[in-house]
Amino acid sequence: MTEANQTVPQRAAAAYSRLAFTRADLLDQGLSRRGITLAVQHGHLQHVRRDRYLLAAVDPDVVEAVRIGGRLTCLSLFAVMGVFVHRRRGLHVFVTRGSSRLRPPKVPQVTYHWNRSSALPELLHVAPLIDAARHAVRCQEPRAAVATLDSLVHHGLLTSSQLDEVFAGLPSRLRPTRTLVDGSAESGPETFVRLMLRTIGVRFETQVFIPGVGRVDFVVEGWLIIECDSKExxxxxxxxxxxxxxxxxxxxxxYVTIRPLATDALGAWQAVQAALREVIETLGPSFIGSRRAQFSKNSGR
Structure with a gap:
């Protein structure tokens, strides 16, 4: 199965499988010293730095993070896993305290996360998921951070208790973000639209099934359907x-249905929010009035 056909949980499982080894690990698995050398020469293993070997088919960002002397984390790791990331900026590398001899990066921009790990890292190439989630909250503006966390919860990669653990290790100023996370969102644009509707202050439901129509992303004030279309x-x-x-x-x-473009919801969300407010304020009273009239008509029969 190609990466393009894999689900997010499958890609996450692949990212968190054992891909990096020390020389001692390889010897324990039965390889001889000559066998290790031959595996590297034949392209089955990559010797990326002293005492660090990676399997051949590993994402280049993982290779670069290990070559530098750390582990892949934050937005870089979630992009590999297929978790929603709004704007990715360079390579994000997790470095445990006490690490030394970091190599100069080969990529133009690297963000180093020096935080103490929440647990002893079991894998040599990726940060623990809890730490990676904390890094993603710190590295993004709030609505983008919520969208990433929504994606993690929606795909079953973080439970509610694990989400609590993520925020327990963050500064108190960031903890209100926890209340905004909703795993029902199936995409980043859905999260952005949900936060717009909260800001506008209207009643809405998510992932609503309408007979004869099917499941829709949002029903607002009982009459407006919003579908968050994206190219994917x-x-x-x-x-x-x-x-x-x-x-x-x-x-x-x-119902009235509107379909804001994902690119607009993510890149011009202020304009989309203003348009949604205008639609609701302009059409809402007429829809409420017509439904009241219909109710009165039916009641008088």
Whole structure:
């Protein structure tokens, strides 16, 4: 199975499998010293630094992190796993305290996370997941951090108690972010739109099933459907046809459907938030009024 066809949990499991070894590890597994040399020569192993060997098919970011003298973490690690990351900035490397002889990086930008590990790292190439999540909260603005945590919870990589553990190790000023995490979000744009709706102060439900329409991302104030389309999941004319049929079915049931672009929700969220507010304030009163009139009409029969 290619990486493109793997689920996020599968990619995470692959990232957290044993990919890096010391020379002693390899000897314990039955390789001789000559066998190690031959494995490197034939491309089965990579000897990336003193006493660090990696399997051949390892992500280049993992290789560079280990070559430097640390472990991959934060946004770099989550990008490898397929977890949502808003804006990735360079390579993120976890370095345990007391590490020495770090090699100069070969990439233009590296962020070093020197925090004390929450647990003794069991793997030589990636940071513990709890630490990586903490690094991601520190490295991003709040709404992007919430989106990354939403993704981790949605894909079953962090439980509620583990999420509590993440925030227990963060400064108190960051802990209110914990209340905003919602694992129902299936994408980063959904998280961004949910936070917009919270800011606007309207009633909404997420992942709502509507008979004859199917499951929709949001129903706002009982009449507005918001679908968070993105290129990853909405490419192709066949998918567009399906979406248009769903929108028509929703309209027949009295709903208005809008589909903000993922690029706008992520990159121009202030404009999208303002547009959502305007739509709700402009159309909301007429929808509420028409539904009240319909209720009164039905009640008088």
């Amino acid at each position: 999941f909405h490419e192709g004319w066949q998918k567009q046809q399906e979406d248009r049929r769903r929108d028509l079915a929703a309209a027949r049931r009295g």
